[in-house]
Amino acid sequence: MTESSNVQLRCELCQIEINETADQGDEVVFSRGATGSRSKLWARVCQYLKTDEQKAACINQDATQRGSEKPGDRYEEIAPVEVGSTQASN
Ligand SMILES: [Zn+2]
Incomplete structure (x- = not known):
C-alpha cells in the first residue's frame, strides 16, 4: 500500500x-509566497x-509537463544599475 491517489510531489x-x-497553473507550492505553475518554478x-x-x-x-516559460514567471528583478553601456537595449 504505497500508492496514494493524492500524491504531493516534493522537490527537495x-x-x-x-x-x-x-x-x-496553480499547482506548485513554493516555500514562501503564492502558488504558481511549473513553468514558473x-x-x-x-x-x-x-x-x-x-x-x-x-x-x-520535464519540458512537456511544465510547458514553456511565460512572461512573469521569473522574479521581477530590479534592473541592474545601468552604468555605462554594457547592456544593449532590446
Ligand atoms: Zn526542482
Whole structure:
C-alpha cells in the first residue's frame, strides 16, 4: 500500500511541492509566497540546477509537463544599475 491517489510531489532541491490535483497553473507550492505553475518554478529555480545529479532529483525537469516559460514567471528583478553601456537595449 504505497500508492496514494493524492500524491504531493516534493522537490527537495527546489524546496517546493507540486500538488497534482490542483488546477493547472496553480499547482506548485513554493516555500514562501503564492502558488504558481511549473513553468514558473522552472524559470525561478529548476533551470539553475547544474549537475546531472541535481537534475535527476528534480521533479520539474520535464519540458512537456511544465510547458514553456511565460512572461512573469521569473522574479521581477530590479534592473541592474545601468552604468555605462554594457547592456544593449532590446
Ligand atoms: Zn526542482
